Amino acid sequence: MKNPGIAAVLSFFFAGLGQIYNGQIGKGIGFIVAYFISVLLMFVLIGFITTPILWIWGMYDAYKTAERINRESSGAL
Template sequence: MFCPNCGRQIPDGSKFCPYCGAKLSLAGEPEESQVQTVLSEEERKKRAYEEELLRAKAQQAARVGIKSPGVAAVLSFFFTGLGQIYNGQVGKAILFIILGTISIGLMFIGIGFILYPIIWIIGIVDAYNTAKNANDALLRP
């Protein structure tokens, strides 16, 4: 085997020329620059995909709108189920309104005084967490 840089004969399988120090590539082994080109191409494709995914999520967030967890909680504070309507969960809002109405009716028996605050607090926490989780899902890469 001969060094392509200085032309001297060197032992077969050498990775460097002992005379000039040039790096040698073995037959069939890709040079480092070729490996870096392949890796950089794969990395470029991966980054392009991630950027496209982030762009799509941003467009979805713009269409749906990012919900404020604080606004959702305050709305549920003033009226049970209003925060769920704000979050776009009408079915869940109707359930909270029905449960709140039933528990207000049960105040004549006495159990409503315990039941209504529980439903009210659950509604506030649910509205807050739903808005927060929806935002996190939209903005997560």
């Protein structure tokens, strides 16, 4: 069982960490790389739009994925 709150909080502190907690290593690394690129894009101003979007999307995705994992595992029992 995965705790959706923990997944969201991990993504709050570091983008992609919630996905890694959920067992989605590739997706988590993708979020980390995308977030890093987005932070670099702040030098050309577009990053000020993309960085918060990626950050919020990462938290939402981690939370919803943890819920889905729990729903699927409880349905299989």
